[in-house]
Amino acid sequence: MKRMFDGSLYLVTDRRMAGSRPLAEVVGAAIRGGVTCVQLREKTCGTREFMEQADALLPMMRRRGIPLIINDRIDVALAVGADGVHLGQKDMPLASARRIFGSDRIIGVSAESLEDALAAEEGGADYLGVSPIYATPTKTDTAPALGLEGLRRIRAAVKLPLVGIGGLNRDNAADVIRNGADGVAVVSAIMKAPDPEAAARELAVEIRRYRPPAED
Amino acid sequence: MKRMFDGSLYLVTDRRMAGSRPLAEVVGAAIRGGVTCVQLREKTCGTREFMEQADALLPMMRRRGIPLIINDRIDVALAVGADGVHLGQKDMPLASARRIFGSDRIIGVSAESLEDALAAEEGGADYLGVSPIYATPTKTDTAPALGLEGLRRIRAAVKLPLVGIGGLNRDNAADVIRNGADGVAVVSAIMKAPDPEAAARELAVEIRRYRPPAED
Numbered sequence: 001m002k003r004m005f006d007g008s009l010y011l012v013t014d015r016r017m018a019g020s021r022p023l024a025e026v027v028g029a030a031i032r033g034g035v036t037c038v039q040l041r042e043k044t045c046g047t048r049e050f051m052e053q054a055d056a057l058l059p060m061m062r063r064r065g066i067p068l069i070i071n072d073r074i075d076v077a078l079a080v081g082a083d084g085v086h087l088g089q090k091d092m093p094l095a096s097a098r099r100i101f102g103s104d105r106i107i108g109v110s111a112e113s114l115e116d117a118l119a120a121e122e123g124g125a126d127y128l129g130v131s132p133i134y135a136t137p138t139k140t141d142t143a144p145a146l147g148l149e150g151l152r153r154i155r156a157a158v159k160l161p162l163v164g165i166g167g168l169n170r171d172n173a174a175d176v177i178r179n180g181a182d183g184v185a186v187v188s189a190i191m192k193a194p195d196p197e198a199a200a201r202e203l204a205v206e207i208r209r210y211r212p213p214a215e216d
Numbered sequence: 217m218k219r220m221f222d223g224s225l226y227l228v229t230d231r232r233m234a235g236s237r238p239l240a241e242v243v244g245a246a247i248r249g250g251v252t253c254v255q256l257r258e259k260t261c262g263t264r265e266f267m268e269q270a271d272a273l274l275p276m277m278r279r280r281g282i283p284l285i286i287n288d289r290i291d292v293a294l295a296v297g298a299d300g301v302h303l304g305q306k307d308m309p310l311a312s313a314r315r316i317f318g319s320d321r322i323i324g325v326s327a328e329s330l331e332d333a334l335a336a337e338e339g340g341a342d343y344l345g346v347s348p349i350y351a352t353p354t355k356t357d358t359a360p361a362l363g364l365e366g367l368r369r370i371r372a373a374v375k376l377p378l379v380g381i382g383g384l385n386r387d388n389a390a391d392v393i394r395n396g397a398d399g400v401a402v403v404s405a406i407m408k409a410p411d412p413e414a415a416a417r418e419l420a421v422e423i424r425r426y427r428p429p430a431e432d
Binding site: 099 | 262304305312
């Protein structure tokens, strides 16, 4: 089924954090380190530049079989042929998004509460970004932190894959998995790292500690 | 043919200029005054709010047979069922836009030079926004003013309908038509007017002075 994917180590981009390094360089290193999914988030540039950023990432992601998820912009996702979109609560409503994006592509939804999570599952989301687990300086317009307890409550209520996001790094990634998340999404822990490959590898180790590989 | 439309008095929205008045109120008055086409431009709000603005305008526009054009965001246009999109030079390239938006809907392109105009005609645009005719405080990132001479040069080179934009109002609207434009696009001349219906009516009179109605 095309809509299944591995979101266990999910990188959300932020070019500002990459400093002088081209985004594709940081993302490429992160993929070598073990990132399993990349969400391209561009909140300030024009549509054409957003597409150019996606075009710069897609070939290497295709080669490695890593899905590219576009934040918010279904038009960009359709135009570049991305694997999915991620929708926040102020982005397009899920029903409209599914109608124009098609049934065979990934749509993830940010859930900032149990109610969001239940609505997104009911509406046919493919995964939830449970957000924010902890307070974070990356996004300033977010809801109050859910904490591990909020994550557990959502885990108990929905069957969808859950990707935790917000203030996650190698020191707390394992906690998030242990409390019910299927994946850990990070921004600064990789984007700001002097060695993004090593940072991704360390995170992947933490995540795998509580996710034993499937048996043959 | 569905892609033909009357862009002779083309309103581009700017909510900031509407002051405390709801956008739908100003647009409704402008339509009563004779606006023939409305482009919804929202550069700062989220996708959901953009859709809500479009949803608020569409019913009255449908009743009057006035097309709604969405600035930049093909995803929003697809989701709300708008008649067209308008693309700036930093928005989605025309070929990608046509592919995902379909062949039966309006795609307009901003032409800031003769080269832009020729490329957009070659690429299958339905009309050109010739921009800016005059310098304007509404948009700060525009190319140098084309003036009436620039408009005439584009008129001589392309067959597409031309809508002039940039610094246009009732005092210079007729000049623009006389120099080859098929329509006049305005922002502040209607959005900021204390009486948008009267402002639109005065503009429509100016435009019609040089556009005799078709004979029966």
